[in-house]
Amino acid sequence: MNFEGEDLSRKALGDRLPPGETHVFRECDLTETDLWGASLAGARFEGCVLDQTDFRKADLDGAVFAGGGGMRTRFNDADLIDAAFTDVDLSSAQFAGALLTDVSFTGCRMIGAALTGSRGTGFKLSRSNLTLANLGGCTLRKEHIEGVRFDDADLSGCDFTEATLSDCRLRGTRLLGTKFTKADLRGADLGEPDDAKLRAFAGAVINQAQANAILAARGITVL
Incomplete structure (x- = not known):
């Protein structure tokens, strides 16, 4: 089914979408x-307003979201395997319980988004703003993460083992129990090097300038 330029706000659509078809919005x-539990595998959402849209428990396997977006979109417990979000506003979106294996977020505004409690083997982040987001416990092992702002985000318990962070910002980021073993942080802005961050960065690779900044913050001058 195709929907173009329609006002579908505050409607219950879950039962109106027959399974086995590719739906385009x-x-x-x-x-x-209300798209709770809807069959939306392979669906496309192009430039749609998604303020408080309810995708809970929906099948969004391979769905594509391009442009548009809104506040507090709910993806709790949804199946999002292989879904792609490009240039979407996902501010304060909720992903608890969602299956995020191989999901990609590119150029997205994800301020205050909550991905903690999501499931899956990892997802991809690129050129996105995750200021104040909560990714507690998420797995990003071996991912190449580029151009992402994690300012004041909660990354507690995240696993960045062997990940590469390029042009990323970690200012004010909460890193309690975060793993960066063999992660390449040479292209990241590490922010203020407090003791909690240094414990999290154990086993990571940093550059000489970053090392000098860490030592300088402790009153040690490298000649």
Whole structure:
């Protein structure tokens, strides 16, 4: 089924979408739309308004979200395997219990998004703003993460083992129990090197300038 430019806000659509079809939503208003448990595998959402849209328990395997977005979109317990989000506003979106294996977030605004409690073997992040986001316990092992702002985000318990962070910011980031074993942080802004961060960075690779900054913060001058 194709929907284009339609006002579908505050409607219950889950039962109206037959399974086995590819559904396309183009520039639709889905504000507070009920898509709970909907069959949306391979669906496309292009430039749609997603304020408080309810995708809980929906099958979004391989779905594509391009542009648009909104506040407090709910993806709790949804199946998002191989889904792709590009240039989408996902501020304060909820992903608890969602299956995020091989999901990609590219150019997304994810301020205050909550990915803690999500499931899966990892997801991809690129050129996105995750300021104040909560990724507690997420797995990002061996991922190449580029151009991502983690300012004031909670990355407690995250696993960045062997990941590469390029042009990323970790200012004010909470790193309690975070793993960076063999992670390459040479292209990242590490922020203030407090004791909690240094414990998290154990086993990571940093550059000479970063090492000098850490020592300088402790009153040690390298000649």
